Amino acid sequence: MNGQGPRTGRVQRLEVQRLPGAIDRREFIRRAGGSLFAVSVGGGLLAACGGAEEKPTGTAVPFEGEELNVAAWSGPYARGFREFFVPSFEQATGARVTILDEWAEIVDKIIAAPKDDPPFDLAIGEGYTQIYGLQSNAWTKINYDNVPNSKDLYSWFFEADQIDDEDDAYGVPFGYAYEVIGWNKEKLPGFQPTSWADLWRPEVQGHLGMDAGFFNYALGAAAFKLGYDPATLQVDTPELDQVLAETGKLDVALWYTSGAQSVAALQAGDIDVAQMYIEDIGNLATQDPTFDWVFPQEGAMGWVDYYMPVRGSKVKELAEAFANHLLDPGAQTEFAANHYYWMSNQKYEIPSDKAQYFPTTDEELRQKAHMFDYDVWLPHFFDETGVYTRFSQEVLKR
Amino acid sequence: LKLGLPLQLGGRRASVLLLTPAVVLLVGVFAIPMVILVRMSLNESVPHPYSAGLTLDSYRRFLAEPLFQGILWRTLRLALTITAIAVLFGAAYAYLMWRSKGRMRTFLLAIVLLPLFTNVIARLYGWQIVLSGDGPLNDILLKLGAISEPVRFNFTFFGAALGLTYVAMPYFILIFFSTLEGIDWAVVEVARSLGAGRLRSLAETVLPLSSPGLAAGISVAFAWGMGAYAEPIVLGSPREWGMGYEAWRTTVIGFNWPFAAVLSLVMIVSMLLFIVLVTKAVVRRGSVE
Numbered sequence: 001m002n003g004q005g006p007r008t009g010r011v012q013r014l015e016v017q018r019l020p021g022a023i024d025r026r027e028f029i030r031r032a033g034g035s036l037f038a039v040s041v042g043g044g045l046l047a048a049c050g051g052a053e054e055k056p057t058g059t060a061v062p063f064e065g066e067e068l069n070v071a072a073w074s075g076p077y078a079r080g081f082r083e084f085f086v087p088s089f090e091q092a093t094g095a096r097v098t099i100l101d102e103w104a105e106i107v108d109k110i111i112a113a114p115k116d117d118p119p120f121d122l123a124i125g126e127g128y129t130q131i132y133g134l135q136s137n138a139w140t141k142i143n144y145d146n147v148p149n150s151k152d153l154y155s156w157f158f159e160a161d162q163i164d165d166e167d168d169a170y171g172v173p174f175g176y177a178y179e180v181i182g183w184n185k186e187k188l189p190g191f192q193p194t195s196w197a198d199l200w201r202p203e204v205q206g207h208l209g210m211d212a213g214f215f216n217y218a219l220g221a222a223a224f225k226l227g228y229d230p231a232t233l234q235v236d237t238p239e240l241d242q243v244l245a246e247t248g249k250l251d252v253a254l255w256y257t258s259g260a261q262s263v264a265a266l267q268a269g270d271i272d273v274a275q276m277y278i279e280d281i282g283n284l285a286t287q288d289p290t291f292d293w294v295f296p297q298e299g300a301m302g303w304v305d306y307y308m309p310v311r312g313s314k315v316k317e318l319a320e321a322f323a324n325h326l327l328d329p330g331a332q333t334e335f336a337a338n339h340y341y342w343m344s345n346q347k348y349e350i351p352s353d354k355a356q357y358f359p360t361t362d363e364e365l366r367q368k369a370h371m372f373d374y375d376v377w378l379p380h381f382f383d384e385t386g387v388y389t390r391f392s393q394e395v396l397k398r
Numbered sequence: 399l400k401l402g403l404p405l406q407l408g409g410r411r412a413s414v415l416l417l418t419p420a421v422v423l424l425v426g427v428f429a430i431p432m433v434i435l436v437r438m439s440l441n442e443s444v445p446h447p448y449s450a451g452l453t454l455d456s457y458r459r460f461l462a463e464p465l466f467q468g469i470l471w472r473t474l475r476l477a478l479t480i481t482a483i484a485v486l487f488g489a490a491y492a493y494l495m496w497r498s499k500g501r502m503r504t505f506l507l508a509i510v511l512l513p514l515f516t517n518v519i520a521r522l523y524g525w526q527i528v529l530s531g532d533g534p535l536n537d538i539l540l541k542l543g544a545i546s547e548p549v550r551f552n553f554t555f556f557g558a559a560l561g562l563t564y565v566a567m568p569y570f571i572l573i574f575f576s577t578l579e580g581i582d583w584a585v586v587e588v589a590r591s592l593g594a595g596r597l598r599s600l601a602e603t604v605l606p607l608s609s610p611g612l613a614a615g616i617s618v619a620f621a622w623g624m625g626a627y628a629e630p631i632v633l634g635s636p637r638e639w640g641m642g643y644e645a646w647r648t649t650v651i652g653f654n655w656p657f658a659a660v661l662s663l664v665m666i667v668s669m670l671l672f673i674v675l676v677t678k679a680v681v682r683r684g685s686v687e
Contacts, residue, residue, distance in 0.1 A: 383652055384444075398639070
């Protein structure tokens with residue numbers, strides 16, 4: 001797929017503009033730290049390279065004519081990528097970037113493809129996708145020399161491990177996203193939730209939407225209510241038994257397997273309140289004041305998105321250059337203004353309308369951001385522990 | 399008339415040549431994937447998603463865990479329900495289409511075909527709006543006084559069955575209609591001229607002659623029900639998430655390809671058994687009568 005595959009119709013086609021000067025790719029990487037977005041927005045690579053006086057010294061636009069296939073989460077996320085990251089990168093490098101809308105099948109697609117011709121060169125993944133990809137040799141270690149923007153990241157993004165210490169060896173942390181409580185203000189005029197425990201209030205029973213696709217999030221809400229740490233719920237413990245029993249008490253109208261279902265059901269009036277992905281309810285509430293959401297006081301379960309070079313890619317350096325661009329503070333500022341991710345670069349500007357709940361320090365990130373430990377949870381997902389079977393029978397009543 | 403070279407060869411060689419493309423297609427598209435699926439089901443599931451081996455562990459797991467047997471029975475129940483509805487309404491619709499002429503026939507055919515031009519997920523979300531608490535179906539029932547407060551149709555067995563029937567019925571209608579088209583109406587008239595009443599003349603002539611199409615239509619509707627994925631997810635509750643969903647989840651989330659292969663094979667075997675039974679029953683009944 002590298003450089004040969006046709007571009008799909010859903011991919012935004014952007015004309016590569018010739019830059020006023022040109023440098024080779026080594027020089028490009030050296031100079032690119034924290035500046036590429038300013039380059040393209042400012043209208044030229046010269047500005048990026050330290051000012052209008054400095055002339056490029058190379059003979060070719062770095063990566064010109066090369067193609068990069070990037071797997072990103074589908075929907076608004078992928079659209080945001082096409083809008084905020086792709087044009088500036090294409091303009092500066094001469095490469096063509098294809099953002100592919102993906103979800104749970106990323107690793108399976110890599111496994112199914114020839115080892116030297118993967119479907120993606122750079123792929124998104126949170127802890128769950130990462131660990132499965134690691135077990136399947138889907139990723140290749142990233143060369144941080146090619147990612148100079150990584151020196152500006154919050155240290156929490158390197159400390160917070162969803163899988164041992166391997167996560168940031170294979171991918172660069174891009175941002176943190178999470179699940180919150182969303183509801184219909186017109187249907188529930190007196191309902192103002194502050195805690196995950198509010199999902200158990202009598203007036204919302206029978207009108208609830210809960211996450212069954214990644215069922216750990218549903219159990220996480222109950223764990224928060226009971227005062228347990230959802231991240232490390234172990235099998236064969238009284239805590240897990242209580243969490244399953246507590247989740248089973250909910251009268252859930254919709255067990256959804258994708259975020260789009262929760263949005264559709266909330267809009268259609270089939271549910272009035274739900275555990276929701278922040279990107280879904282955040283966008284919905286922005287477009288329609290009927291809906292609102294809250295970041296619960298206990299914090300939220302979430303995940304860090306990493307971008308990992310895929311094994312067998314023929315354009316690994318280009319993939320790393322794009323990964324570096326994803327950490328660009330200017331591009332991250334633009335992305336954060338239109339999305340709800342807590343971005344990884346300390347230098348990005350937090351949008352004023354989100355300042356009240358966006359963390360600004362590593363300490364705040366440690367307090368607010370919770371993540372599942374997939375060394376514990378992966379066996380639950382694989383049902384080696386029987387937790388998924390118990391969830392299906394005791395909670396979903398299957 | 400001058401025949402082409404292969405046919406000039408005559409007899410056995412010509413037959414082999416003519417059959418070759420179909421055999422290659424069948425082997426490539428059906429037989430080889432089935433062999434791969436069976437082989438995958440015998441692999442070890444750990445490390446994930448599989449490792450080469452020769453074990454019946456995944457089959458033992460399916461037989462040992464009531465969860466999966468329950469899912470199979472509920473999948474069968476849903477598939478049989480939608481098949482029955484498709485036969486009842488689809489056969490009547492196909493008959494009406496067969497007996498119609500001109501614009502009416504075109505209109506009836508268009509109603510069946512038009513939904514197939516749009517994406518199934520978009521259609522299912524359309525149904526979700528129609529069936530929702532604030533949707534038009536509840537509105538109509540409330541205005542008619544049939545219900546006093548909105549009824550939950552979405553995320554129920556009813557929702558899943560309706561969505562599946564909506565998706566599967568056009569295929570049943572088109573298959574059954576194509577068989578009816580091959581029947582000469584004069585046969586029915588002969589039966590009536592010999593004293594058979596309206597219903598009896600149809601039962602004695604149209605039913606036996608259309609039995610292959612009926613069996614094929616039933617098989618297709620049942621297969622839709624057994625393999626259903628999107629319809630139960632969008633319109634059903636977790637109790638309607640059938641074998642199709644479980645096979646997907648086991649592959650993509652559970653990363654256990656051997657067990658997913660077993661689930662798929664159970665689905666395929668169930669469908670084959672049903673198709674054999676139905677074909678035998680329907681066609682035998684047709685030929686006897």
